[in-house]
Amino acid sequence: MKVTSKSSKFSASTVHLEHITTALNCVTPFGGKAFILTYIDADGLSFIGTYNRVVRIQLFLSKELFISYTYENDSSDHTKFCVRINQVLDSVNVANRNIDDIVECTLSHNGEGSPFVLIFEDSYISERVTHETFLANEMDNTGFDLDRDRIRFECMIKGDILHTALKDLKEIGGQDECYLYAELREGGQNIFAIISKSKLGLSKIVLPSAKTILEKLEVFDEDFTTLCYGKPVIALFDFNLFDKLRMSIKISSKVLLRLDAHGVLNVNVLSLTEDILLSSNKSKATSSNSRLQLPKDYPGIVIELSLMEKEITDENSMRDVEIFMETNELGEPIKPVIYKKKIVGSISSAPTNAAISRELGKLNGTANAQDAEIEGEHAIQEEAPFMSNGLPRFF
Amino acid sequence: MSFKATITGPERQALWARTVNVLSSLNKNIMFTVSSTELITWTTDNAETALCKIRFSRQFFDEFIFNPHEIIFGEEGVQIVTDTEGVDHGLYSFQVSGSYLGTITKKTEGDTIQKFTIAINNTTTCSDFLANRLLIYMEMESLICKQHSLQLVPVKYDPIIIDIKYKKKFLEVYGSSQDGEMIDPRLDQILRVTEADVRTALFHEETEKLNQKKDHLTLADEINYICCSQVLLKNFIDHCNPNLTRELKLEINTSRLSLTAFSHAVHGKNNKPLKNALSFTDTISTLDLEQSCLFTTIDEDTMDDDQNVIGHNAQKREHTKNIIFSLADFKKFMNIISSWKNSNESNVDIWFRHRGEPIMFEVRKPDVILELVQVTVADGVAVVENIPPSSSVKCQTMMKGTSPEKARAREQVTKEEMGLLRISPVKTIAPNKNKSKSPLKYGKPISPRRKIKRELFVNDSSQDIPSSDAKKQKPWTSLSTDWKDDASLDKSTDVVRHEGDDINNNFNSTIAEKSATTVEWGVTPQDHQNNESKIDKRSLLRKEKFKYFQDLKTERDALKKKDPSQPEGFGPTQVSKPKGLFD
Numbered sequence: 001m002k003v004t005s006k007s008s009k010f011s012a013s014t015v016h017l018e019h020i021t022t023a024l025n026c027v028t029p030f031g032g033k034a035f036i037l038t039y040i041d042a043d044g045l046s047f048i049g050t051y052n053r054v055v056r057i058q059l060f061l062s063k064e065l066f067i068s069y070t071y072e073n074d075s076s077d078h079t080k081f082c083v084r085i086n087q088v089l090d091s092v093n094v095a096n097r098n099i100d101d102i103v104e105c106t107l108s109h110n111g112e113g114s115p116f117v118l119i120f121e122d123s124y125i126s127e128r129v130t131h132e133t134f135l136a137n138e139m140d141n142t143g144f145d146l147d148r149d150r151i152r153f154e155c156m157i158k159g160d161i162l163h164t165a166l167k168d169l170k171e172i173g174g175q176d177e178c179y180l181y182a183e184l185r186e187g188g189q190n191i192f193a194i195i196s197k198s199k200l201g202l203s204k205i206v207l208p209s210a211k212t213i214l215e216k217l218e219v220f221d222e223d224f225t226t227l228c229y230g231k232p233v234i235a236l237f238d239f240n241l242f243d244k245l246r247m248s249i250k251i252s253s254k255v256l257l258r259l260d261a262h263g264v265l266n267v268n269v270l271s272l273t274e275d276i277l278l279s280s281n282k283s284k285a286t287s288s289n290s291r292l293q294l295p296k297d298y299p300g301i302v303i304e305l306s307l308m309e310k311e312i313t314d315e316n317s318m319r320d321v322e323i324f325m326e327t328n329e330l331g332e333p334i335k336p337v338i339y340k341k342k343i344v345g346s347i348s349s350a351p352t353n354a355a356i357s358r359e360l361g362k363l364n365g366t367a368n369a370q371d372a373e374i375e376g377e378h379a380i381q382e383e384a385p386f387m388s389n390g391l392p393r394f395f
Numbered sequence: 396m397s398f399k400a401t402i403t404g405p406e407r408q409a410l411w412a413r414t415v416n417v418l419s420s421l422n423k424n425i426m427f428t429v430s431s432t433e434l435i436t437w438t439t440d441n442a443e444t445a446l447c448k449i450r451f452s453r454q455f456f457d458e459f460i461f462n463p464h465e466i467i468f469g470e471e472g473v474q475i476v477t478d479t480e481g482v483d484h485g486l487y488s489f490q491v492s493g494s495y496l497g498t499i500t501k502k503t504e505g506d507t508i509q510k511f512t513i514a515i516n517n518t519t520t521c522s523d524f525l526a527n528r529l530l531i532y533m534e535m536e537s538l539i540c541k542q543h544s545l546q547l548v549p550v551k552y553d554p555i556i557i558d559i560k561y562k563k564k565f566l567e568v569y570g571s572s573q574d575g576e577m578i579d580p581r582l583d584q585i586l587r588v589t590e591a592d593v594r595t596a597l598f599h600e601e602t603e604k605l606n607q608k609k610d611h612l613t614l615a616d617e618i619n620y621i622c623c624s625q626v627l628l629k630n631f632i633d634h635c636n637p638n639l640t641r642e643l644k645l646e647i648n649t650s651r652l653s654l655t656a657f658s659h660a661v662h663g664k665n666n667k668p669l670k671n672a673l674s675f676t677d678t679i680s681t682l683d684l685e686q687s688c689l690f691t692t693i694d695e696d697t698m699d700d701d702q703n704v705i706g707h708n709a710q711k712r713e714h715t716k717n718i719i720f721s722l723a724d725f726k727k728f729m730n731i732i733s734s735w736k737n738s739n740e741s742n743v744d745i746w747f748r749h750r751g752e753p754i755m756f757e758v759r760k761p762d763v764i765l766e767l768v769q770v771t772v773a774d775g776v777a778v779v780e781n782i783p784p785s786s787s788v789k790c791q792t793m794m795k796g797t798s799p800e801k802a803r804a805r806e807q808v809t810k811e812e813m814g815l816l817r818i819s820p821v822k823t824i825a826p827n828k829n830k831s832k833s834p835l836k837y838g839k840p841i842s843p844r845r846k847i848k849r850e851l852f853v854n855d856s857s858q859d860i861p862s863s864d865a866k867k868q869k870p871w872t873s874l875s876t877d878w879k880d881d882a883s884l885d886k887s888t889d890v891v892r893h894e895g896d897d898i899n900n901n902f903n904s905t906i907a908e909k910s911a912t913t914v915e916w917g918v919t920p921q922d923h924q925n926n927e928s929k930i931d932k933r934s935l936l937r938k939e940k941f942k943y944f945q946d947l948k949t950e951r952d953a954l955k956k957k958d959p960s961q962p963e964g965f966g967p968t969q970v971s972k973p974k975g976l977f978d
Contacts (some may be wrong), residue, residue, distance in 0.1 A: 115477055164506055172498060200495045201528060201544040237477030320524045324544070327516075327525065350694075 005079035006271060008073035010040050012066040013106035016294060018097045020105065022251055023047075023059055026090040030057050037136050040109065040117065043073050047085065054308040055241045056144050057248065064298040067104075079109065081133040082347045091129040095120040109133070143264070144306040150224045150261035153182040155192055156216040159205060159252030159269070165194055165205045166246045174198040176282050177240040177310065179274040179321050180259070182219050183232035190217040191232070195321050203325050212283060215254070223288045224261065235259055235308040248303045263309030271300040398429055398487065399514040401458040409507055410763065412500045412733070414449050419493025421447055428488040428552045430462050430597075438493070439555070445724040446555050446768040457763035458512075463487050464872045465958045468517035468526040472549025476597045484597060488552040491529055491545055498533055499543050512535040515547070557768050559596045561746040561755050562589045564618045572864075577859075583687055585622065585744075588759075614749075619716050621647060621745040623679075623900070625758065627730055628654070628743055637723035640673055643752075643774070647687060650714035653678045656722055685742055689716055695735045718747050719772040720754055728767040732758055750774055766942040770936050940975055 014020065027036055028279040029051035039046040042301040061254055063069040073079060095103050101122040110116045112135060120127040173199040182384065183191045192214055207214060221228040251254055252269040279304045293301075312318050402411055420550040422442045429434040437448035445888075453459045463473055463485035474486040474501060500511075516525060528544040531849050534542065631654050635643075637799040642658035648655070657674035682689055691714040732741065751773025753805045758765045916932060 001774075078442060161537060161539065164537060168539075168541065169499070200499070201546055203541070203543040204543075206540040208540075213538065320522075323522050323524070324542075327522075327530075 008075070008109075008111045009109070010069075010071050010079060011108040012045065012063070012069045012330070013104055014066045014104055015104050017067060017103055017105055018091055019065065019294065021089065021092050021096055021300075024063060024085060024092065026248040026251065026301070026303060027057055027059055027085055028089060029247055030055065030163075031085040034084075034090050034133070036085040037080060037082050038133075039080050041078040041293075042069060044069075044385070045107070051065070051241070051244065052240075053140075053143075055244055056141075056306045057244075058249075058304045060302040060304075062299055064295050064335070078288070079112075079262060081109070081112070081116065081241065082136045083131050083133050087131055088116070088118065089119075091118055091131075092394065095127065098122060131305075143262075143308070144305070145261040146258060146264055146266040147262055151220055152224070152235075152261060153219045153257075154216065154258045154259075155182060155218075155257045157192065157255055158213045158215070159249055159255050159271075161207060161213050162214040162255055163246065163249045164254075165207055166243070166249060168205060169194060169196055169203075170199065170243060170246065172196070172198060172203060174200070178237055178239045180235045180237065180257075180265075181321070181325055182217060183325075184217060184227060186217045186229060190218055191325070192212060193325065195324065197317065200240045202320065204324060205280045217336055221294065232322070232325070233356045235265065237265070237307060238310055241307055243275055245290075245305050245307065248305060251301065252303075259309070260386075264310060265307040267303075267307070269301075269303040269305070271303075345381075396460055397462050397515050397517050397538075399460040399512060400434060400456040402455070402511045403487055403509065404458050405507065407455065411511070413731050415493065415497050415500050416449060417455055417731050419497045420727060421445065421724070423493055424490050425493040425496060426488065426550065426552075428486055428554075429486055429733060430486050434459075436751060437554075437677065440724070444770045445725070445764075446557075446720065448554075448558075448766045448768075450764040450766070452762045452764075460486075465518040467519055468521060469547070469549035469640055470517075472551065474552055478597050479594060479599070479802075486552055487515075487549075489529070489547040489549045491547045492514075493546055496529075496531075499545070506539070508533050552597050555768065556598050557594075557753050558755055558757070558766055559593060559746075561618060562593050563747075565615065565620055565688075565746060566590055566593065568616055568618055569620070579686075582688070585620075585686060588786060611632050616688040617645070617748050618741065619690050619747050620686070620688040621652065622742050623652070623684045623745075625729070625732055627683065627732065627742045628957050629677055631656075632722075632726050632729050635675065635722055635726065637726055640675060640722060643722040643725060643826045644717055644719045644721050646715055646717040646748075649682055649689070651678055652681055652684060689714070702790060715746075718750055718868070720769045724769055725756070725767065728756065728765070729763060732760075747771070780792055892955070943975065 013146045017383050024047070027047050027049050030051045034049075037048040039048060042063075044060055044065075045317050046061070047059045048056070055273070071079075081108045092105065101120045101124075105127070106117075106119040106121070108119070109115075114133070115130040116133050118129045118131070120129070169175070175196040178194055178196040180222055181191065185191060188209070188211070190209050191206060192209070193204050195202060195204040197203075207216075219233050220226065221231075229337065246265075248269050252271045254270045256268040257265065257269070298328075343378075402408055415425070418436060418438045421439040424434060427440050429435075432453055434453075435448060436451070437446065439446045461868065466473055466487065469489070472488045474488065476484050476486060507664050510533070510815045512530075513530065514530045515528070516530065524546060527547055527549065529547045530544045531545060533541045566586060566589055569582070570590070591889065606806060620835055632942045635656045639658065641658040642656070644657065645652070646655070646657040653676060655674055655676040658670075659666055660672035661670035661731075741758055741760055744757040744759070745754065752771065754771050756767040756769075916935070
C-alpha cells in the first residue's frame with residue numbers, strides 16, 4: 001500500500017561542502033549513530049539533536065548558503081524527519097575529498113516517507129546517496145527553553161579563547177564534573193572561570209577579564225533584575241556533556257552563555273562568516289577557501305545549545321571550589337571583596353538549589369575555625385538578610 | 396608562604412618541561428627537594444638501575460621563596476641537615492606523580508606559557524583541601540590563567556650519594572700534587588669545581604676507616620674521568636635506536652675513545668637465532684676530548700693464584716678501560732640537554748670505576764646541574780682488597796693536545812706505590828644481577844668478592860710458562876686484551892666480530908669453582924643459582940679447552956677426553972674459535 005505522501009518538495013544545492021561538513025561535525029557529538037531531527041522550512045535547514053534529554057543542539061543553515069533553494073509545502077510550513085547524521089556526514093566527507101574539482105551537492109526530500117537524497121556532481125561524476133528517513137515524534141522541548149525572566153548570569157565571550165580553555169580541560173582528562181564560576185567585581189575585574197575536579201585535584205582555568213575578550217558579564221541577584229557584585233554564581237555540569245559543546249565553540253567567533261534559575265544553560269554560538277574554520281583539516285580549508293567564498297549575505301552557522309545543570313549535592317566540594325577561586329597563585333586566600341548590592345526590589349523569588357546549598361555551606365563553614373577568617377566577612381554580611389528571608393533550614 | 400618558585404622565558408620552560416618528561420618516563424613518581432639554595436628534582440627507575448637528578452639553583456628561577464619554618468601541614472617532609480661547615484640547612488622534600496605533572500606542563504598548541512609558578516602552602520593560612528598540594532599556576536599568552544592543585548606526599552630526603560663519593564675519590568686520586576709535574580690548568584679548574592661541590596654537599600657517606608695509608612693507591616681506589624663535549628656524544632646517540640641496540644659500551648685508552656652501541660644475539664631453542672647481534676661503533680681520538688684521567692696499573696711481577704711468583708714482567712701494559720651500561724636511559728638524559736640553547740658548548744663529565752660499579756654523568760649549565768648515574772655490567776674480572784703489595788699502580792692523566800709521545804714520557808715518572816695482586820678470575824663468582832640491594836645506593840659492585848681459595852695441591856695449569864700468563868690469567872678474552880694484543884684497532888670489522896663473540900662469552904660465562912684435582916661435570920656449586928649450572932658447564936668446557944691447547948703447545952700429555960655430546964655446546968657466534976675435539 002502506498003502511503004499518500006503529503007505534497008512537500010524540498011531541494012537545495014550548494015558548492016560549500018566544507019561548510020556543510022563543519023556544521024555537521026558540530027552536531028555529531030549529539031547523535032553519533034542516533035537519529036537527528038532535520039527540520040526544513042522556507043528559511044533554511046535545521047538539525048536538532050538531543051542526548052539523553054539533558055543536552056540539545058539546534059543548528060541552522062540559512063537558505064542564503066544555497067545556490068538554489070526551493071521549498072514547497074501545501075499543508076504546513078515545515079517538514080520534519082529523522083535521519084542518521086553520521087551517514088550524511090560520511091557521504092559529504094567523501095565528496096569533500098575531491099579537491100581538484102568543484103563538487104555541487106544537492107539535497108532533496110519529497111514528502112513524508114521519502115528518503116533524504118544527496119546528489120554530488122562534479123565535471124565527471126554524479127553520485128546519488130539515499131538516506132532513509134522516518135517520521136519524528138513531536139519533540140518534547142520542555143525543559144530546554146530558557147526562562148528569560150530568570151537569568152542568573154549572562155556572559156558574552158570570544159569563542160576562540162573559550163575553545164582554548166575547553167581544549168585544555170579536555171587534555172588534562174579524567175574529569176567527571178566541571179563548574180562554571182561567574183562573579184562580578186568592582187573595577188571591571190570580573191571573573192569567569194571553569195573549574196574541574198579530576199584525579200589531579202582541582203584545576204581552574206580563569207578566562208581573561210579584558211573587555212575585548214570577556215565582552216559582557218552580568219551576574220544577577222536573587223530577584224534576577226539587579227546586578228550582584230562579589231557573590232559568585234557557581235553551576236555544576238557533567239563534563240562529558242559540557243565537552244559536547246566544544247565542537248560548536250570551535251567554529252564560533254562569539255559565544256553567549258546564559259544560565260537561568262531552572263538550571264538551563266543556553267549557549268548561543270555566533271559564527272561570523274570570515275572567522276569560520278571551514279574544516280578540521282586546515283590545509284584543505286586554506287586551499288579551497290581561496291576558491292570558494294561564502295555568499296555575502298549569509299549570516300553563518302547559527303547554533304543554539306542547551307545544557308542542563310547538575311544539582312550540587314556535596315556542599316563541601318562547593319565550598320572547596322569557592323575557596324579555590326579565592327586563593328591566589330600561592331594558595332593564599334585573597335581577601336574577600338566587600339560587595340555592594342544595588343537593592344532595588346525586595347527579595348521575593350525562591351532561591352535555587354544552588355543558592356541553598358551555598359548558604360548551608362557557609363553556615364557550616366562558620367563553625368570551622370579555619371575558615372572563619374576567610375568566610376567571616378561573608379557570613380556577617382550575608383547571614384542577616386538571608387536568614388530573615390525565611391530560608392528553610394535543612395539541618 | 397612556604398615555597399614558591401617562578402620560571403619565565405621559553406627556554407627555561409622548555410628545560411623544565413623536558414626534565415619533567417624524562418623523569419616521569421623513568422618512574423611514575425618524581426621526588427623534589429627544596430633547600431634555600433636550590434631545587435633538586437630526581438627519580439630512579441623501578442629497578443633502581445638508573446638515577447637521574449637535576450638540580451636547579453635559585454638563580455634559575457625568577458622568584459624563589461622558601462620558608463621551611465612556616466610549614467605546618469606535611470611536616471614529615473621537613474629536614475634539618477648540617478653541612479661540613481656546621482651550617483644548618485632546612486630542606487623540604489616531597490613526591491608527586493610524574494605523569495600528572497607532565498600532563499599539566501605539556502605545551503599546548505597555539506598558546507605559550509608566559510609565567511610558570513609552583514608553590515606549596517602548607518602554612519597556617521592553608522585550607523584543608525589545599526594542604527599537601529603542589530599548586531601550579533600558569534599565565535598564558537592568551538591571558539588565560541590556569542591553576543592546578545596536585546597531590547603531593549611529603550617524604551624525607553635520603554639521597555643516593557654516589558656523586559659525592561666519586562668526586563671525593565677523584566680529588567683523592569688526582570688532586571694530590573704530583574712531584575715534579577705541572578697540573579694542566581683545565582684539570583686544575585675541574586678539581587676546584589669538584590672540591591667546591593664536595594665541600595658544599597649536605598649528605599656525605601660515612602668515612603670508611605682505611606687501614607692503608609692515604610698516599611698509597613690501590614686498585615680499589617680506581618676512578619676514571621672523562622670530559623668531552625656533549626656534541627660528540629649527542630652525534631653518536633642520535634643515530635642509535637634503543638630498541639635495536641640495548642647497551643652502550645664506552646672504551647677508552649690513552650689514544651682513543653670508542654663508543655659502541657650493541658645488543659646481543661638472542662637464541663631460541665636449538666640455537667635458532669631469534670635476533671642477531673648488532674653493534675655500531677664510533678671511535679674518537681682522545682685529543683678531541685677536553686680532558687681525561689685514566690687509572691692504570693703496571694704489573695711488575697705477575698702472580699698466579701697461589702701467589703707464587705712465576706715470572707717478572709716489567710713491561711707495562713697499556714690499559715683500556717671499558718664499561719657497559721644501558722643506552723635508553725642515557726639517550727633520554729642527553730635529550731634533556733638538547734633543548735637548551737648554546738648546548739654545543741657544554742661538556743659532559745663522566746666518572747666511572749671498575750666494571751660493575753656505577754657510572755656517573757654530569758652536565759653543568761649556568762644554574763642547572765644535570766646528573767645521571769647508571770649501573771654497569773660487570774664481567775668476571777674481580778678485584779680483592781687488602782692484598783700485600785707486589786705491583787705498582789700509576790695514575791695516568793691525559794690532557795687535550797698532548798701527543799702520545801709526550802704522554803709516554805710522562806709515564807716514566809711513576810710512583811712506586813702499593814699495588815695489588817691480579818687474582819685469577821676463576822676464583823670469583825660471576826655477576827649476580829638479582830641482588831636485592833640497590834647497587835646504586837650501597838655502592839657495591841654487582842660482582843661480589845671472594846677470598847682466594849688456597850689449595851693444597853697445585854694444578855698443572857699453574858705451572859705454565861710465563862709467556863702464556865697474560866692470556867691464561869684472563870681466559871675470557873675481554874675486549875681490552877683483544878685490542879691491545881691483536882692491535883685490531885684499525886680492523887674495524889674484526890673488532891666488531893670479536894665484540895660480538897666476546898660479549899656473548901663475557902656475559903654467559905661464570906667462573907666455575909675448581910675442584911682439587913678433577914673436573915666434574917654437572918656439579919652445581921652451592922653458591923650458584925640453579926640457572927647457572929648450564930653456564931658452568933660451558934665455562935668449564937672453555938677452560939678445559941684452553942688447558943688442552945696449552946698442553947698441545949707445551950707438548951704435554953693430553954687431558955682426559957670429555958664427553959663430546961654436550962647438551963648445548965657453543966652457539967654459532969663462536970666462529971672465530973677453532974673447532975676442537977670438544978665441538
